[in-house]
Amino acid sequence: MIDTLNSLALGFSVALQPAVLFYAVLGCVVGTLVGVLPGLGPLAGISLLLPLTYGLTPTTAIVLLAGIYYGAMYGGSTTSILMRIPGEAASVITCVDGHAMTLKGRAGAALAIAALGSFVAGTLSVVALMLLAPPLASFALRFGPPEYVALLLLGFILLSYMSSGPMVNTLAMAALGLILGTVGIDLLSGFHRFTYGVTDLADGLGIVPVAVGLFGLSEILLTAGGDTPPSVYKPKLRELVPSREELKASISPCLRGSVLGFLIGIIPGSAHIISSFVSYGVEKRISKHPERFGHGAVEGVAGPESANNAAASGAFVPMLALGLPSGPIPAVLLAALMIHGVAPGPLLMEQHPDLVWGFIASMYIGNLVLLILNLPLVGIFVNVLRIPYSYLYPTIVVFCVLGVYAVNSSVVDVWIMLATGAVGYGLRKFEFDMAPAVLGMILSPIFEMSLGQSLAMSGGSYGIFLDRPIALTMLIMVLALLGLSLRDALKRQRGGWRTGAGLDA
Amino acid sequence: MRHRLQALATCAAFLLLPWLPALAQTYPDHPIQMIVPFPPGGVADLAGRPVAAAMEKTLKQPIVVQNRAGAGGAVGMAAAASAKPDGYTILVALSSISIIPEADKLFDRKPAYTLDQLAPIALLSADPTVLVVKSDAPWKSAKDFVEDAKKRPDTIAFASSGVYGTLHMAMAMFAAAADIKLRHVPFTGGGPALTALLGNNVQALASGPGPVAAQIKAGALRPLATWGNKRLEAFPDVPTFIELGYKDVEFYIWAGMFAPKGTPEPAMKALRDATRAAVKDPDFVETMKKLESPVTYMDAPEFQKFWDADAARLAKALVKIGRVQ
The missing domain is CATH 3.40.190.10 (Periplasmic binding protein-like II)
Structure with missing residues (x-):
């Protein structure tokens, strides 16, 4: 403990140097912008800015890039809440209740709750990162393909909580998402599926273009297709501040989201994207009034937004403790270190304590900066809604196209966004929800890949799922949850909560 | 008469003046695009950016690095292969450039590009696995x-x-x-x-x-x-497979620079000269050392031979693996 405090003191002495502090703040500001712009997510943001860090010192480079990463997690919720356009993949689910709150005139409150939740989660998970990184990292390493399969099975159960419409519609959309997720190279055989000779489709449909299309463009089309233009919203000052009840209702979801998000974040791979979905599903499952979800439940904003920020910090655990490029974002950060001659490895913390602890300390500062930055911005962002729709929406479409194109300089991605926008418009006319489709599309390729990898590891034997304790535990949880759902289904005639919530047709 | 001729010559000179730079073949006269078919932070990107920076010193024109990731590099490589061969598009690719067309063949796909669409400029690094x-x-x-x-x-x-x-x-x-x-x-x-x-x-x-x-x-x-033909400097105690008696087991993750086939000879020469100077640039050498990927330079003719041998080895190995069931 004393060691940790000493190290932290060293860290702050580094992080408070004017240059490091400057780049931490700069990273947070750029990150917020990257998050706010629809389509541009943290990975695209730090990838685009990586070359600019070549002239910096290793510490300032990593502090800047990490600031962009968790800054984007703060900013990602803004367009989700105001316009139902996901700022990045981890904020997709925030669109549902966040935008519903906007329609109820609570946009300011939703933005403030998202910022506060992100701050609490960000700070708590830096504490966890600082105290628990080494033991957690070895746990995270044990998370191989079989564990992923079990985790994703849990994720599939979540699909049914992603919608407030009839169950048939939810499952249809989930199936659509799963099918969309099969486009691209089959990882195990190298076979191109559903690419129709278009090389750009070999990596599959990107989550970002599809999510922006299904949520954002469809929303714009729906508004444009309405009989009467929507009335322009005039926010009042007292509506910017969350009410006492809203704050109270947000505390537990925020704490649960922080823990869940952090634990999911440390897992190597791309699991962090599902952290916000998991949090949403959990909040809805344990809520006494699940029927409020989808209609502006503040828990549906507080939980997921906390979870995605905690996951952002969690992702640094294997990176700092083991020097492992455990996911796409840590890989870019480690590349930035390698350029500066810092070889990432298990000795990173020992050999470069000033760098590692300076980085950790800068995250405390960064989270504070983001809170100070984001709370006043709430007032400004909400005022965006004052702009008449005939000016606002075309501008947003331009930003969507730019953001989606910038990620890979790919025109194909723009077409994907436009096509899914049209599909989303049609489906929403028939009152299908889009969230299960997006979650399905995220889950299906990872699930298929992990299942294939697990079976490749075991030479085709399914016993591998029973031999590994973490996987087995999670599979038992899956069965238990399925059992609970069955019980609910049986109770349906007697008025179980699902019927009350309108989950069953 | 003489006056007239002089006047005519002067006029002609003025008329020709705007065309003179074209006649003098001043390549390059605008920025060059370098396609890196992998995301930032990957081996190709980490080698491509510093070499671009070093080449700018010789070519006196900016080299703009564009990451065109996708399909294991096939998207960006195909983009470079079918780019206009005017010397203003170059590509930094890895060994996988030889594998992708072979894999396309294996699956009876229309190839994204073929190797003969590209001309080698130089090998930058070759790290044995x-x-x-x-x-x-x-x-x-x-x-x-x-x-x-x-x-x-x-x-x-x-x-x-x-x-x-x-x-x-x-x-x-x-x-x-x-x-x-x-x-x-x-x-x-x-x-x-x-x-x-x-x-x-x-x-x-x-x-x-x-x-x-x-x-x-x-x-x-x-x-x-x-997998190298000699031991790695970083691990002098680790034998090569060739030493161990597997004489065909040789494999490198290499990074090389290419231009679309048909790029005019003066431009190719300028690019080769700039690369030759760039690999000696202390900043570039230092960066590659930090990446544990020391510079292994080969000029175009030598690199072409290396590439051909490598592609043949890979094609053979790929056919042997066949379609994975």
Whole structure:
């Protein structure tokens, strides 16, 4: 403990140097912008800015890039809440209740709750990162393909909580998402599926273009297709501040989201994207009034937004403790270190304590900066809604196209966004929800890949799922949850909560 | 009369003046685009950016690096292969450039590009892959590994960066030469494959030296052999497969620079000269050393020979693997 405090003191002495502090703040500001712009997510943001860090010192480079990463997690919720356009993949689910709150005139409150939740989660998970990184990292390493399969099975159960419409519609959309997720190279055989000779489709449909299309463009089309233009919203000052009840209702979801998000974040791979979905599903499952979800439940904003920020910090655990490029974002950060001659490895913390602890300390500062930055911005962002729709929406479409194109300089991605926008418009006319489709599309390729990898590891034997304790535990949880759902289904005639919530047709 | 001629000549000179630069062949007269077909932070990107910076010093024009990632590099390579051959589009690609068209052939696909659409400019680096296992693994040498693998075929699992990816090809070449059968578990890149090895989900990995150097120094991984034709400077105690008697087992993750075929000769010469100067640039040499990927320079003719031999080896290995069922 004393060691940790000493190290932290060293860290702050580094992080408070004017240059490091400057780049931490700069990273947070750029990150917020990257998050706010629809389509541009943290990975695209730090990838685009990586070359600019070549002239910096290793510490300032990593502090800047990490600031962009968790800054984007703060900013990602803004367009989700105001316009139902996901700022990045981890904020997709925030669109549902966040935008519903906007329609109820609570946009300011939703933005403030998202910022506060992100701050609490960000700070708590830096504490966890600082105290628990080494033991957690070895746990995270044990998370191989079989564990992923079990985790994703849990994720599939979540699909049914992603919608407030009839169950048939939810499952249809989930199936659509799963099918969309099969486009691209089959990882195990190298076979191109559903690419129709278009090389750009070999990596599959990107989550970002599809999510922006299904949520954002469809929303714009729906508004444009309405009989009467929507009335322009005039926010009042007292509506910017969350009410006492809203704050109270947000505390537990925020704490649960922080823990869940952090634990999911440390897992190597791309699991962090599902952290916000998991949090949403959990909040809805344990809520006494699940029927409020989808209609502006503040828990549906507080939980997921906390979870995605905690996951952002969690992702640094294997990176700092083991020097492992455990996911796409840590890989870019480690590349930035390698350029500066810092070889990432298990000795990173020992050999470069000033760098590692300076980085950790800068995250405390960064989270504070983001809170100070984001709370006043709430007032400004909400005022965006004052702009008449005939000016606002075309501008947003331009930003969507730019953001989606910038990620890979790919025109194909723009077409994907436009096509899914049209599909989303049609489906929403028939009152299908889009969230299960997006979650399905995220889950299906990872699930298929992990299942294939697990079976490749075991030479085709399914016993591998029973031999590994973490996987087995999670599979038992899956069965238990399925059992609970069955019980609910049986109770349906007697008025179980699902019927009350309108989950069953 | 003389006056008239003089006047005419002057007029002609003025008329020709705007065309003079074109006649003088001042390549390059506007910025050059460098396509890197992988995301920022990957090997190609890390080698491409500093070499671009060094070449700018000679060419006196900015070189704009554009990352066109996708389909294991096929998207960006195809874009470069079909770009206008005017000297203003160049490509920095890795060994996988030779594999992708062969894999397309294997699956009867319309190839994204063919190798004869590209002309080599220079080889920048060539790092032999290293066979690594966990340091608590039972095998102390490549010989132990082969013997054990022969005793229990199809049980030892290795990770790769993806099916037909560089790390898969390296291991497949070795397995074929040693006549052993291993389990192949593909991942979505070198990073996840390394994570899988350290997490005990697989038992072996062929990796570029850069990503594993620090893990080996920290004692987490043990190198058994390398795929080079001479020992690596960073690991002088680790034998090559050639030394161990597998004389065809040679594999490098290399980075090279290409231009679309048909790029005018003066532009090719300017690019080759600029690259030759760039690889001697101290900043570039220093950067590559930090990346554990020392500069291995070859000019176009020599690189063409190296590339042909490499592509032939890879094509042979790929046909041997065949379609994965």
